[in-house]
Amino acid sequence: MLSRTGIPSADDLAGVFPSEERLKAGAVAVIECFERIPCNPCATSCPRGAIRPFEDINDTPALDVEKCNGCALCLAKCPGLAIMIVDESWSEDRALIKIPYEFRPLPEKGDIVLALDRSGTPVATADVISVLLNKATNRVPIISIAIDKSLIKTVRNICPAPPPPTEDASIVCRCSDLDMNDIRELMEQGYTSVDEMKRVARLGMGPCQGRNCVPIVLGELARYLNKPVADLSPGAFRPVVKAIKLGELAKSAKGNE
Numbered sequence: 055m056l057s058r059t060g061i062p063s064a065d066d067l068a069g070v071f072p073s074e075e076r077l078k079a080g081a082v083a084v085i086e087c088f089e090r091i092p093c094n095p096c097a098t099s100c101p102r103g104a105i106r107p108f109e110d111i112n113d114t115p116a117l118d119v120e121k122c123n124g125c126a127l128c129l130a131k132c133p134g135l136a137i138m139i140v141d142e143s144w145s146e147d148r149a150l151i152k153i154p155y156e157f158r159p160l161p162e163k164g165d166i167v168l169a170l171d172r173s174g175t176p177v178a179t180a181d182v183i184s185v186l187l188n189k190a191t192n193r194v195p196i197i198s199i200a201i202d203k204s205l206i207k208t209v210r211n212i213c214p215a216p217p218p219p220t221e222d223a224s225i226v227c228r229c230s231d232l233d234m235n236d237i238r239e240l241m242e243q244g245y246t247s248v249d250e251m252k253r254v255a256r257l258g259m260g261p262c263q264g265r266n267c268v269p270i271v272l273g274e275l276a277r278y279l280n281k282p283v284a285d286l287s288p289g290a291f292r293p294v295v296k297a298i299k300l301g302e303l304a305k306s307a308k309g310n311e
Contacts, residue, residue: 061172062086071207072119072140081124081141081150085115086210087134096128096137126152130193140206149203150183153211154194160185161197161214169201169209176280177208179215216277227267229260237271241278248272248289258289 072082083104085096090112097105097115104121105128129137135154144150161167161182169180180199187195201209222234232255240251248268251257257271258264268288276283 059173062088067207070117072117076119077140077142077206080143081139082119082122083117083124083126083128083137084140085117085128085137087115087132087136090114093133095131095133099127099131101125101127124152126196129154129196130188135194138210142203142206144200147203148200149206150198150200151206151209152196152198155197155212156194157213160187160195161212166215167199167212168215169199169205170211170213171208172210174211176213178202178205180209180212182212226270227255227257227260229258229262229267230256232257232267234274237274238278241275246275246279247287248275249287252289264289 066088067086070086070088071077071084076082085105087093087096092111094108094111094113097108100122102121102123102125104118104123106116106118124139124141126139129139129152132154135156137154139152141150141152155161163182163184165182166179167182168176169178171177178201180201183198183200185195185197197212199209199212222238224234226232226234226237236255237251237257240255245251245254248257248264248271251271252259258268272283272286272288275281275286279286
């Protein structure tokens with residue numbers, strides 16, 4: 055799977071994650087370096103010798119979890135961004151994860167961000183606890199985030215959370231006079247499907263039968279539910295009118311004459 059998609063499998067991760075007992079004991083590095091490449095900054099930067107010296111420059115890192123204290127020096131030195139620090143003992147119900155982050159703009163302490171899994175899919179929100187940026191050494195910024203402990207083996211990156219929707223009086227359903235504010239209010243009330251909105255607000259029940267409004271609503275629902283549009287139903291259609299070309303009407307009128 056890794057060679058085809060770039061995403062490590064559960065077996066790949068099982069081989070690099072410390073035991074449950076070690077995770078609960080305190081901060082420790084997780085080194086997701088699976089390929090034999092000529093690279094050893096992690097081993098040479100560790101002051102405790104927790105990453106065993108390489109016999110061959112192409113060796114993959116071997117971590118002695120009992121020596122590792124999660125100092126994050128190896129994280130900052132890794133050119134492949136393959137290392138994170140996990141601290142399950144950070145609080146009673148949440149873990150602290152330190153990850154390298156090269157995107158701009160950088161988040162700030164106190165921000166709420168989206169926590170992503172290794173495929174880049176959002177799985178939860180996370181609180182930014184600190185942002186470490188060493189301009190003097192030009193090392194990669196280190197972002198510390200707090201997440202639920204159940205996600206400790208799932209979360210691997212972050213991205214900014216989308217801003218809250220602003221007021222938008224753009225007309226969505228002309229037939230029933232519904233604007234975007236009306237659609238968002240319906241979603242907040244718990245109506246999260248086209249059919250539900252149809253029943254309570256007559257969405258898509260006019261002459262156009264949803265040809266214009268339903269695609270717009272599906273896009274808004276996808277953002278609200280954090281799902282692909284393809285996973286959402288466009289609703290049931292029971293057309294009461296059939297589109298007729300003007301040419302057909304003209305022929306009919308001429309025939310009646």
